[in-house]
Amino acid sequence: MNEDVVRLLSPEGERIEHEDYPLEADHDQLRAMYRDIVLARRTDVESTALQRTGELGLWCPVLGQEGVQVGAAHAMRSHDYGFTTYREVGMFQVRGVDPVELLHLYRGISHASWDPREVGLGIFTIVIGSHALHSVGYAMGIQRDGADDAVLSCFGDGATSTGDVHEAMVFASVFSAPVVFLVQNNQWAISVPVTRQARAPLSVRAAGYGMPSVRIDGNDVLAGLAVTRAALDRAREGGGPTFIEAVTYRRGPHTTSDDPTRYRDDGEVEHWASLDPLDRLRRYLEAEGAIDEEFTARVAAEAEGLGERLRAAIRGMEDPEPLGMFDHVYVEPHRQVQADRAAMQDYLASLELR
Amino acid sequence: MSTQEFALPDVGEGLTEAEIVRWRVTVGDEVSVNQAIVDIETAKAVVELPSPFAGTVSGLLVSEGTVVPVGTPILAVEVRDREPVLIGYGVAHEGTRRRRLRTAGPAPAEAPAVTGGPRAKPPVRALARTLGIDLATVTPTGPHGDITREDLQRMSTTRDTPGSSSTVSIAQSATSGVPAIRLGEVIPVRGVRRAMAEAMVRSMEQAPHVTEWVDVDVSRTVELVERLRGRADFEGVRVTPLTIVAAAIVRSLRRTPIVNATWHDLPDGSAEIEVHRHVNLGIAVASPRGLVVPHVPGVDRMSLRQLAEAITEVTERARAGTLVPADSVGGTITLTNVGVFGVDGGTPILNPGEAAILAMGRILDRAWVVNGGLAVRPVMELTLSFDHRIVDGAAGSTFLADVAAFLHDPVD
Ligand SMILES: Cc1ncc(C[n+]2csc(CCOP(=O)(O)OP(=O)(O)O)c2C)c(N)n1
Numbered sequence: 001m002n003e004d005v006v007r008l009l010s011p012e013g014e015r016i017e018h019e020d021y022p023l024e025a026d027h028d029q030l031r032a033m034y035r036d037i038v039l040a041r042r043t044d045v046e047s048t049a050l051q052r053t054g055e056l057g058l059w060c061p062v063l064g065q066e067g068v069q070v071g072a073a074h075a076m077r078s079h080d081y082g083f084t085t086y087r088e089v090g091m092f093q094v095r096g097v098d099p100v101e102l103l104h105l106y107r108g109i110s111h112a113s114w115d116p117r118e119v120g121l122g123i124f125t126i127v128i129g130s131h132a133l134h135s136v137g138y139a140m141g142i143q144r145d146g147a148d149d150a151v152l153s154c155f156g157d158g159a160t161s162t163g164d165v166h167e168a169m170v171f172a173s174v175f176s177a178p179v180v181f182l183v184q185n186n187q188w189a190i191s192v193p194v195t196r197q198a199r200a201p202l203s204v205r206a207a208g209y210g211m212p213s214v215r216i217d218g219n220d221v222l223a224g225l226a227v228t229r230a231a232l233d234r235a236r237e238g239g240g241p242t243f244i245e246a247v248t249y250r251r252g253p254h255t256t257s258d259d260p261t262r263y264r265d266d267g268e269v270e271h272w273a274s275l276d277p278l279d280r281l282r283r284y285l286e287a288e289g290a291i292d293e294e295f296t297a298r299v300a301a302e303a304e305g306l307g308e309r310l311r312a313a314i315r316g317m318e319d320p321e322p323l324g325m326f327d328h329v330y331v332e333p334h335r336q337v338q339a340d341r342a343a344m345q346d347y348l349a350s351l352e353l354r
Numbered sequence: 355m356s357t358q359e360f361a362l363p364d365v366g367e368g369l370t371e372a373e374i375v376r377w378r379v380t381v382g383d384e385v386s387v388n389q390a391i392v393d394i395e396t397a398k399a400v401v402e403l404p405s406p407f408a409g410t411v412s413g414l415l416v417s418e419g420t421v422v423p424v425g426t427p428i429l430a431v432e433v434r435d436r437e438p439v440l441i442g443y444g445v446a447h448e449g450t451r452r453r454r455l456r457t458a459g460p461a462p463a464e465a466p467a468v469t470g471g472p473r474a475k476p477p478v479r480a481l482a483r484t485l486g487i488d489l490a491t492v493t494p495t496g497p498h499g500d501i502t503r504e505d506l507q508r509m510s511t512t513r514d515t516p517g518s519s520s521t522v523s524i525a526q527s528a529t530s531g532v533p534a535i536r537l538g539e540v541i542p543v544r545g546v547r548r549a550m551a552e553a554m555v556r557s558m559e560q561a562p563h564v565t566e567w568v569d570v571d572v573s574r575t576v577e578l579v580e581r582l583r584g585r586a587d588f589e590g591v592r593v594t595p596l597t598i599v600a601a602a603i604v605r606s607l608r609r610t611p612i613v614n615a616t617w618h619d620l621p622d623g624s625a626e627i628e629v630h631r632h633v634n635l636g637i638a639v640a641s642p643r644g645l646v647v648p649h650v651p652g653v654d655r656m657s658l659r660q661l662a663e664a665i666t667e668v669t670e671r672a673r674a675g676t677l678v679p680a681d682s683v684g685g686t687i688t689l690t691n692v693g694v695f696g697v698d699g700g701t702p703i704l705n706p707g708e709a710a711i712l713a714m715g716r717i718l719d720r721a722w723v724v725n726g727g728l729a730v731r732p733v734m735e736l737t738l739s740f741d742h743r744i745v746d747g748a749a750g751s752t753f754l755a756d757v758a759a760f761l762h763d764p765v766d
Binding site: 045046049051052053054055057058191253256257258259261262263307311 | 360361363364365366367387388398399400401402403404405406477676678
């Protein structure tokens, strides 16, 4: 990994001081972050297994990227709002969304079952880059409300090549919107390497929008925490947007439908495994005396329980009512949607299905 | 106790079937939830499936090497009673008849026990199949006695040396690109072979083929290849007669762009011909997995050197089996080199969606009349098939004659 990244925790788990990002995280918060990474990872492993046994149509593995996700989510205040792709399992873990709910979309039951307003995280966005615009729109709304909340907008390296992200950056910068763009540069957009998205580090692009940028070690949960927190605070104080490029790696397939051995080397994956975010946090916490075997065993048992709970919950999930799909299209009744709904109702009746 | 069956899931968004590559458990084994039980290969990937049940394996319902449709029960597990039943997988009682398998194969009960068999990761197994190596004949050097990629590579290099290894079948040693076939073997049609078969049938059904041919004295092309190989700016670039034929195609399409086109049937019953703006040149490659036609996009904007490099790159990937799906869709015209197999020509079948395919034959010294006298010249036969809905005889012939003229007198 390039050395020009902000890093507060070395791969060996040694604490590195950085003058721009002093960080005093107490042991409770560090332990909470450790637990969040372990549980997010467990959700990931179990969901992948559920897909492989036919219970989910798809799953988007997160292995390797949990560090920055958990760190950044811990940097958010309760009223801050995040917009994510389909891969931010770590952030949902931190924000308290029951992992069972993450499965609804991938089982084809509903687009999302959590209340975004309550959780402060929008629904999974599959359309690459579109939510960058939603983020900026939301942030401009915060400005107009005169609130001191900030928005965290998460997307991948591939998304930076979309027009939507460009437009979002232009508006964010020109209106000084309170938004932080957090790009998880996981080196790959499906089978396209990041070298096909940019000739220079992605973070360099921010300068063209007149926006400060920081490149961080995305496998370092502490850098994720400190740098995101500073950027969110700057945003809420009227300082405008920041662009964070978190350099990390997707160690699993793009989705359960993908076979990464067709486009990349095992060696690359092994290299990044040696930079694992959980390993380095555990080493640090052990050296600090912040965790002991009893604690790690307890978290491991909790993760085991979570796996069982996910399996049991999938069995209990009921297929949705076909007419339910018309329910949340518009806030208020809409003529066309009502007509479509009636037509569907007739159709179903004609099949004598209901 | 009750028996639960695990039905082959769709692991890749709309797949209809998969091949059982390797069982990781055998009858009588205790399995736990999420324990890896089997490797399967779909059109998209080789993946490992975990067990949804805990219990004792009572049956492997499909033998290795068999392709089965999604939904086919593949594994039976004896679970303790009141074990929760997964949605979508009904409880089958002992003695339930198994669904008949679509593809013939040895009865599952006779399948050799897997536990003692050779160990290798799925991509390595896939490579072994590609190289036609029986894993049982490989000495493993990896951790836990695993066979590694290097083990296979070592084996395939020694094998390529004539007379070295006894595992080479006669059929295989004959010509590179022709996979080994055992006498009496019944070959399941799947993967690349199935894709090839479907494309060829579609093409023959839809496009009225016309085939024309011409012989050409390629002395100057051969000289040009030699000259380019010696040139400093072509150092490290692989230049072959195929490179020059590719260049000839690009050049000749300028006069007859209709040869680089696609026929579209529209839903209302009418049709359109799309004349392509750029030339994406498909190269037919006999890969170890079968015929593949990856393409080099935008050859009309390339220098000769770029063209040579791009063709080398894509054919090497084709032979190594590392093409990505995008390589194989979007070609606009195809070049196939049948000369490497020692023949002159044939009646090439169009790649579906394309208007023309050119086959280049071997280069052979022949008696050739030059200025009224006999001379010995290297001669190549060119065969062009075109879709007569799109290309009429005049355009097709002009194009073929232009390619021949260029090879007779190439300008670099
Ligand atoms: C607008 C749009 N175009 C294409 C796709 C198909 N698609 C799904 S994921 C993906 C790659 C995204 O890569 P990146 O932004 O780097 O995020 P990552 O998946 O690596 O986390 C693409 C192209 C899509 N979902 N939306």
